Amino acid sequence: MVKKLAEAAQKAPQAKKRYYAPMDPPWPSFLDDVREQINNITVSHRVSRKVNGPIHKETNYGKPRKDGKVEYVHLRKPIENMSKKEIENIVDPVIRQKVQEKLKELGGDKRKFSDPENLPRLETKDKRAIPIKKARFRKNLKTEQVGDGPRKRNIVTGSNHHIEIYEYQDKKGNTKWDGEVVSTFEAMRRLKAKEPVIMRDHGEGKRFIYSLAINEGVLMKDKRGQEKLYRVQKIGQDKKIWFIENKDARLVGKIPTEDRSRSPETLRKSGAKKVLLDPLGNLRRAND
Numbered sequence: 219m220v221k222k223l224a225e226a227a228q229k230a231p232q233a234k235k236r237y238y239a240p241m242d243p244p245w246p247s248f249l250d251d252v253r254e255q256i257n258n259i260t261v262s263h264r265v266s267r268k269v270n271g272p273i274h275k276e277t278n279y280g281k282p283r284k285d286g287k288v289e290y291v292h293l294r295k296p297i298e299n300m301s302k303k304e305i306e307n308i309v310d311p312v313i314r315q316k317v318q319e320k321l322k323e324l325g326g327d328k329r330k331f332s333d334p335e336n337l338p339r340l341e342t343k344d345k346r347a348i349p350i351k352k353a354r355f356r357k358n359l360k361t362e363q364v365g366d367g368p369r370k371r372n373i374v375t376g377s378n379h380h381i382e383i384y385e386y387q388d389k390k391g392n393t394k395w396d397g398e399v400v401s402t403f404e405a406m407r408r409l410k411a412k413e414p415v416i417m418r419d420h421g422e423g424k425r426f427i428y429s430l431a432i433n434e435g436v437l438m439k440d441k442r443g444q445e446k447l448y449r450v451q452k453i454g455q456d457k458k459i460w461f462i463e464n465k466d467a468r469l470v471g472k473i474p475t476e477d478r479s480r481s482p483e484t485l486r487k488s489g490a491k492k493v494l495l496d497p498l499g500n501l502r503r504a505n506d
Contacts, residue, residue: 428506
């Protein structure tokens with residue numbers, strides 16, 4: 219087989235940047251046999267619940283504001299670096315209108331704002347035209363306050379450590395699942411205060427089901443009703459949990475987004491069971 223590979227490498231067309239010329243498989247059903255064996259493998263991914271990593275992003279924010287239950291902050295940025303949504307959320311209505319009108323005039327290409335001649339202008343009472351280089355915009359963002367005295371500041375937590383799933387009864391007596399996302403910042407606070415990092419008590423009428431962290435395994439049904447093994451890939455602040463099939467080794471950008479995210483309630487409807495995999499890939503039910 220080594221000799222055959224060497225000969226195929228010599229015959230490979232260099233212009234097409236191929237490593238080997240076409241060659242016959244070792245036996246006719248080789249590809250199907252290998253695929254069957256791979257499908258029988260249960261991949262064991264390393265799970266880490268260590269409370270480490272960056273607890274917040276490097277940017278410090280001003281005092282948060284509230285619009286009903288929605289918390290937001292005001293940020294300032296050069297208009298050439300703003301996204302379309304950020305431009306739509308510029309705080310000053312006059313500046314917002316000027317920027318949008320000029321952007322439309324430039325054919326929607328905000329990169330042209332890098333040329334000072336293309337900047338929108340704000341006319342003052344004494345008829346001076348002042349170029350608009352930066353603007354404040356609103357961003358819905360939940361912040362945490364850290365530090366004391368002159369070191370007090372508002373930050374956005376960097377990553378999420380885990381999500382705690384619990385069961386409750388709604389007003390009609392129906393069983394539902396919900397969850398609480400715990401950031402790395404909050405996990406560190408709990409650890410420092412000698413509290414359980416994973417809280418099982420979420421109040422009266424709420425029964426703890428399990429927690430989920432990155433790379434932990436879950437057995438659940440897909441949209442076709444077929445039970446598959448997934449692992450947690452990402453936990454969002456909106457309680458949305460992103461999953462990937464346990465043996466899928468494709469790059470994230472190459473994996474279709476369909477049927478990859480679940481809310482706590484859709485986990486319940488999918489019959490999701492948390493499982494543990496040992497280093498050899500043996501599967502057993504998790505008692506979280």
